[in-house]
Amino acid sequence: MTRFVVIGGDAAGMSAAAQSTRGATAPDVVVFERGVHTSYAACGLPYYVGGLVPDADQLVARSPEEHRARGIDVRIRHEVVGIDTDARSVVVRDLADGRERTEPYDHLLVATGAVPLRPPWPGVDAPGVFGLHSIPEATAILDAVRARDPRRAAVVGAGYIGLEIAEAFERLGLDVTVVERLDQPMTTLDPDMAARVATGMSDLGVDLRLGTTVDGMVVGDDGWVRAVATDAGEVPADIVVLGLGVRPNAALAEAAGIPVGPTGGIVTDARMATPVEGVWAAGDCAQSLHRVTGAPAAIALGTHANKQGRVVGTNVSGGHARFPGYIGTAVTKVGPVEVGRTGLTEREAAAAGFDAVAATIEGASRSHYYPDAAPMAVKVVAERRGGRMLGAQIVGGADAAKRIDALAVGVWNEMSVDAFTQLDLGYAPPFAPVWDPILIAARTTARHTG
Amino acid sequence: MTRFVVIGGDAAGMSAAAQSTRGATAPDVVVFERGVHTSYAACGLPYYVGGLVPDADQLVARSPEEHRARGIDVRIRHEVVGIDTDARSVVVRDLADGRERTEPYDHLLVATGAVPLRPPWPGVDAPGVFGLHSIPEATAILDAVRARDPRRAAVVGAGYIGLEIAEAFERLGLDVTVVERLDQPMTTLDPDMAARVATGMSDLGVDLRLGTTVDGMVVGDDGWVRAVATDAGEVPADIVVLGLGVRPNAALAEAAGIPVGPTGGIVTDARMATPVEGVWAAGDCAQSLHRVTGAPAAIALGTHANKQGRVVGTNVSGGHARFPGYIGTAVTKVGPVEVGRTGLTEREAAAAGFDAVAATIEGASRSHYYPDAAPMAVKVVAERRGGRMLGAQIVGGADAAKRIDALAVGVWNEMSVDAFTQLDLGYAPPFAPVWDPILIAARTTARHTG
Numbered sequence: 073m074t075r076f077v078v079i080g081g082d083a084a085g086m087s088a089a090a091q092s093t094r095g096a097t098a099p100d101v102v103v104f105e106r107g108v109h110t111s112y113a114a115c116g117l118p119y120y121v122g123g124l125v126p127d128a129d130q131l132v133a134r135s136p137e138e139h140r141a142r143g144i145d146v147r148i149r150h151e152v153v154g155i156d157t158d159a160r161s162v163v164v165r166d167l168a169d170g171r172e173r174t175e176p177y178d179h180l181l182v183a184t185g186a187v188p189l190r191p192p193w194p195g196v197d198a199p200g201v202f203g204l205h206s207i208p209e210a211t212a213i214l215d216a217v218r219a220r221d222p223r224r225a226a227v228v229g230a231g232y233i234g235l236e237i238a239e240a241f242e243r244l245g246l247d248v249t250v251v252e253r254l255d256q257p258m259t260t261l262d263p264d265m266a267a268r269v270a271t272g273m274s275d276l277g278v279d280l281r282l283g284t285t286v287d288g289m290v291v292g293d294d295g296w297v298r299a300v301a302t303d304a305g306e307v308p309a310d311i312v313v314l315g316l317g318v319r320p321n322a323a324l325a326e327a328a329g330i331p332v333g334p335t336g337g338i339v340t341d342a343r344m345a346t347p348v349e350g351v352w353a354a355g356d357c358a359q360s361l362h363r364v365t366g367a368p369a370a371i372a373l374g375t376h377a378n379k380q381g382r383v384v385g386t387n388v389s390g391g392h393a394r395f396p397g398y399i400g401t402a403v404t405k406v407g408p409v410e411v412g413r414t415g416l417t418e419r420e421a422a423a424a425g426f427d428a429v430a431a432t433i434e435g436a437s438r439s440h441y442y443p444d445a446a447p448m449a450v451k452v453v454a455e456r457r458g459g460r461m462l463g464a465q466i467v468g469g470a471d472a473a474k475r476i477d478a479l480a481v482g483v484w485n486e487m488s489v490d491a492f493t494q495l496d497l498g499y500a501p502p503f504a505p506v507w508d509p510i511l512i513a514a515r516t517t518a519r520h521t522g
Numbered sequence: 523m524t525r526f527v528v529i530g531g532d533a534a535g536m537s538a539a540a541q542s543t544r545g546a547t548a549p550d551v552v553v554f555e556r557g558v559h560t561s562y563a564a565c566g567l568p569y570y571v572g573g574l575v576p577d578a579d580q581l582v583a584r585s586p587e588e589h590r591a592r593g594i595d596v597r598i599r600h601e602v603v604g605i606d607t608d609a610r611s612v613v614v615r616d617l618a619d620g621r622e623r624t625e626p627y628d629h630l631l632v633a634t635g636a637v638p639l640r641p642p643w644p645g646v647d648a649p650g651v652f653g654l655h656s657i658p659e660a661t662a663i664l665d666a667v668r669a670r671d672p673r674r675a676a677v678v679g680a681g682y683i684g685l686e687i688a689e690a691f692e693r694l695g696l697d698v699t700v701v702e703r704l705d706q707p708m709t710t711l712d713p714d715m716a717a718r719v720a721t722g723m724s725d726l727g728v729d730l731r732l733g734t735t736v737d738g739m740v741v742g743d744d745g746w747v748r749a750v751a752t753d754a755g756e757v758p759a760d761i762v763v764l765g766l767g768v769r770p771n772a773a774l775a776e777a778a779g780i781p782v783g784p785t786g787g788i789v790t791d792a793r794m795a796t797p798v799e800g801v802w803a804a805g806d807c808a809q810s811l812h813r814v815t816g817a818p819a820a821i822a823l824g825t826h827a828n829k830q831g832r833v834v835g836t837n838v839s840g841g842h843a844r845f846p847g848y849i850g851t852a853v854t855k856v857g858p859v860e861v862g863r864t865g866l867t868e869r870e871a872a873a874a875g876f877d878a879v880a881a882t883i884e885g886a887s888r889s890h891y892y893p894d895a896a897p898m899a900v901k902v903v904a905e906r907r908g909g910r911m912l913g914a915q916i917v918g919g920a921d922a923a924k925r926i927d928a929l930a931v932g933v934w935n936e937m938s939v940d941a942f943t944q945l946d947l948g949y950a951p952p953f954a955p956v957w958d959p960i961l962i963a964a965r966t967t968a969r970h971t972g
Contacts, residue, residue, distance in 0.1 A: 083956070116891055116951050130891035232950075363946075374956045375949040396944050403948035412948050441566055441580035471924065474954070477947045481931035484945055494846050495934055496813075497927045498853035498862055499825040500682075501566050504924070506533070506824045 074099040076388050077162060077177035079152045079324070081105030082112065083374050084355025085183035086134065087381030088388070089144045095389020099179065101144050104164055106151035109207055110136050115374055117210045118233070122240030128207045155180065155328035157348045179350055179388040182325045182338060183381065186318035186356035186372045195289030200297035201312045204237055213313065222310030223247060226300045228286055230257035234315030235269075235406045238278050241313075242407070249279040249307050251286055251300055260402065261465050262417045264432060265451055268467040272409030281307065318372050320357045333359040337370030342394040344384045352388070354380035361397035364415050364462055364483065365424045371398050400463075401480040403473040410448075412476030415463025415483040418453050427456045429520035435509025437471040439501035448472040450513035452479070452489060459488035459521035461514070471503075475510050482514075489518040524549040526838050527612060527627035529602045529774070531555030532562065533824050534805025535633035536584065537831030538838070539594045545839020549629065551594050554614055556601035559657055560586050565824055567660045568683070572690030578657050605630065605778035607798045629800055629838040632775045632788060633831065636768035636806035636822045645739030650747030651762045654687055663763065672760030673697060676750045678736055680707035684765030685719075685856045688728050691763075692857070699729040699757050701736055701750055710852065711915050712867045714882060715901055718917040722859030731757065768822050770807045783809040787820035792844040794834045802838070804830035811847035814865050814912055814933065815874045821848050850913075851930040853923040860898075862926030865913025865933040868903050877906045879970035885959025887921040889951035898922040900963035902929070902939060909938035909971035911964070921953075925960050932964075939968040 076092055076099035078085045089101045103110070111133040119125045136146040147164075153172065154163035161176045188205045190196060200220075202213050216222070225241040227234050230252035241248045250257070250273065256266035257273065257280065273280045285303040289312060292298035299306040320337035322330075330348050331339040337359030338346055344354050355377035362369040376398055386393035401414040421428035430453040438445035448468020454461050464479040466472050482492045492514040499506055507515075526542050526549035528535045539551045553560070561583040569575045586596040597614075603622065604613035611626045638655045640646060650670075652663050666672070675691040677684050680702035691698045700707070700723065706716035707723065707730065723730050735753040739762060742748035749756040770787035772780075780798050781789040787809030788796055794804050805827035812819040826848055836843035851864040871878035880903040888895035898918020904911050914929040916922050932942045942964040949956055957965075 113889060113891065113951070113956070115949075115956075116889060119892060119951055124893055125891045133890075373949065375946070378956055379944060396941075399946045401946045401948050403950045403953045405950070405952055414946070414948070439563060439566060440583075441563065441575045442569060443574055471921075473950075474921065474924065474948055475927070477925070477958075478927035478931050480947055481928050481935070481937075481945060485931070485935040485937070487931075487935070491846075494829065494844075495931060496825070496849045496851045496864070497930055498851050498864075498924055499565075499823065500853045500855070500923075501563070501569055502855055503853045506563070506565075506828055508927075 074178035075176060076101045076179045076181070077175060078103040078181045078183060079162070080183035080185055080355070081110035081146055081148065082183065082185055082355070083377035084381035085181060086111045086139060087378045088181050088183065088354060088385040089139070090142065091382045091385025092389040093143055095386060095391050097390035099388060102175070103144060103146045104150040104152050105146060105148045106167060107206065108148050110134060110139055110146055110148070112207055113374065114205060117204050117207070118236035118240045120210050121204065121213050121237065122243040128211060131207065152324065155324065157328055157330065157351060160350055177350070179352065181384050182330065182351065182353045182357060183355045184321040184324055184357045187321045188314065188318050189316040190314060193286060193288040195291050195297065198289050198291045198297045199295060200310070201289050201314065203314050204233065205318070213311070216311055217244060220310060224249070224309050226251060226307050226309035226312045227315050228300065228312065229315040229317065230280065231259065231315060231317050232402070232404050233317065235273070235404060237313045237315050238273065239276070239406050242276055242278065248277070249281060249309065251281045251284050251302055251307060253285050255283045258411065260413055260417070261411070262419055262451065265449065265465045265467050268449055269406065269409060269411055273406055276407035318356065320359070320370050322357050325353065325357070333368050335359045335368050335370035342396070343387050344380050344395055352384045354384050360395055363397040363399050367424070369398065371400060373402065399480060399483050401476060403476060405473065408469055410468055410470065410473035412466040412473040413464070414476050414480040415461070416453060417463060417465065421453050421462050426462060428453050428462055429456045429517060431513065431516040431520065433509065433513045433516050435512055436505060437469065438503065439505050442501040446470045446472065448509055450509045452513040452517040454489045454517050454521055456521055459490050459518055461487050461489050461492055464513070479510055489514040489521060493518060524628035525626060526551045526629045526631070527625060528553040528631045528633060529612065530633035530635055530805070531560035531596055531598065532633065532635055532805070533827035534831035535631060536561045536589060537828045538631050538633065538804060538835040539589070540592065541832045541835025542839040543593055545836060545841050547840035549838055552625070553594060553596045554600040554602050555596065555598045556617060557656065558598050560584060560589055560596055560598070562657055563824065564655060567654050567657070568686035568690045570660050571654065571663050571687065572693040578661060581657060602774065605774065607778055607780065607801060610800055627800070629802065631834050632780065632801065632803045632807060633805045634771040634774055634807045637771045638764065638768050639766040640764060643736060643738040645741050645747065648739050648741045648747050649745060650760070651739055651764065653764050654683065655768070663761070666761055667694060670760060674699070674759050676701060676757050676759035676762045677765050678750065678762065679765040679767065680730065681709065681765060681767050682852070682854050683767065685723070685854060687763045687765050688723065689726070689856050692726055692728065698727070699731060699759065701731045701734050701752055701757060703735050705733045708861065710863055710867070711861070712869055712901065715899065715915045715917050718899055719856065719859060719861060723856055726857035768806065770809070770820050772807050775803065775807070783818050785809045785818050785820035792846065793837050794830050794845055802834045804834050810845055813847040813849050817874070819848065821850060823852065849930060849933050851926060853926060855923065858919055860918055860920065860923035862916040862923040863914070864926050864930040865911070866903060867913060867915065871903050871912050876912060878903050878912055879906045879967060881963065881966040881970060883959065883963045883966050885962055886955060887919065888953065889955050892951040896920045896922065898959055900959045902963040902967040904939045904967050904971055906971055909940050909968055911937050911939050911942055914963070929960055939964040939971060943968060
């Protein structure tokens, strides 16, 4: 029996481990996880902080005990500190007693996830300044809220995590300021669409400070943070959360000579194999292909981690599976404002060398006469010649965000905007106008193609 | 300038008329409509009856006056009673004075819509028995409700219209019985999925009588309907609505020698041209291609009428457009139960000669830990060999129905269930579990393909 060693017990690692046990030649599986949780939903952390998820245990899809009951040898509080790809072994430190031992492998999966960005600002390590990338960090924020009853919260960064944290703090009744270096929130949207998100944040009561650079944290006499220092003055805050995004956690792999690509992620092929024999990578630490640009990309999202892990689990147990790449589909919400995006923005398309056109339309979620039809803006980006759909963005009210899925399937299949316009989509007054906004957006963009 | 005559001023006819005015060689357009409304939303009628749409005028997307202001000569209360395809003219009766005159055309669009099914049952024409296919019929129902304060309503037929009428009467506080000849509601679903709809109707308080054949209407001493006579006894009712569906209204075309196909709809090609030179057909009266079976089909739905009308409008004004066919996507709701379907059911696939497999899974609309995740069942049908996705059905709570769109784009593009499983769809806890139910359904079906 072959031995399959997995480094990291979250989405990618545990998906791979579980899938490998179902294969024709199921290996012996051992998973080393340096924390205490397995398979937890990092994406759920802002909702736990905001009180929508009452108990952190609910975020754990499957505990180490549950995995063990299914035949997966999960060792928590075990950190892999070295990989020897020649000897096919890893050095594992038991965090309980600090002892290290060497463990052999036939197949090794590096699923070490991502590292939160945390600039070396003065005061960034002060009490009261938090990240939000793990259950202990979320619990620490809630403990601080309970213990100190803060009134003002500052969030640094207006990307997905920043927005979701801002919403959580609003829900807790705090005055929330979001500080963002760039002149728009959500750089995964074009500026015109991002402006709608900014309006939504303001409507929610969030004080959004765009184009504002953080210089550091200001610490009070009690040693606790009391403000964020910026180039536009101090933003007073009783609690600060950094929502600056993540980068692939590839240091361990890199130290072992496993190639890391331009994205900072571990280089993989479509089978999620690294260039080193017997070594695989999956999840936030890995680099894969962007299907629209054809260029490498590293997108930290649970869906990809799960899919890539599954691919590895299949490939190490006698099967053949491929990860066909991503197209950057994402959805989120801030208060009542829903956001969806897929493929390339107009800006990204230009940067990738496409001669792209785009159109934005205003539509509604339901027939105009049906109650509670919510407005939405839909932008579709396409190649000028031939009209291949390159991407789409939606910002609107209820039932806006998940409309991105139909557009994503169109982008995935390289449909032209003209062909997309003719699609047979679901229509009834409670669900859509007779021309769904996404069809009108495609049709409007098609006018600029030829 | 050529002359474009349109018979019928609803979705297909007015879309064609409006589109033709935008073409390179815009024709003179005249539309003959025997009623008084143009461009009204028949699909909205049940919501008007149920009180969700307070005013029937809201259902009119564009009035005759508004069309005239845009250069379209709309003549309401004008019925076309004959077509001479050799002379290229139509005979039009002015319903105001009964006078007829002959009008020439270069291009003629037959957009005569559909005829509600109305079996010749005893008593079917009695007062208190209604159809629901026009604004006057809807108004007549509401007048009867106001005048007679009925307690019990009976609906004949458990298809889309029947369900929507049942919901409307529930909303008005009536006791509702739905009588259906077959042993399931919604024959556009497989029996297992339809059973979930039946449960939803019962939960809503609807008394659903399946496998029950109507013999006629029982009329009271006052001449007003008092019950529906069935093979399982009388169903007392103070008001009865027939929701038996429609058939193409092709009699006028057929009388003029314009070919009608096996579906009862007027034969068209992809340009929506009939086999008779200069004559086009669009909307509920026309037959088009079903993309999955490759066979002719006639699907009465506003989306197709709009698209087909637009195609004709383009083609008569110097452009080139095609209607690429339908795949039978539909959504509806009954109370809190949402329904979506696309492509072929398992039963339809077998009838069309496919060696099909299917799987049904139970999923949820959101991450399990996020509040108000609604359950949904998703069924995916695929060809056994190669796994080409043939169709899908969804029955569930909030946010279930419109998930059918992504599946519809998959069916449209002839994706395999295996490829579909790998799609990059929108994920965030408020919007989906990390594996969206539609992906799990495709994956589960893929296990039966090869």
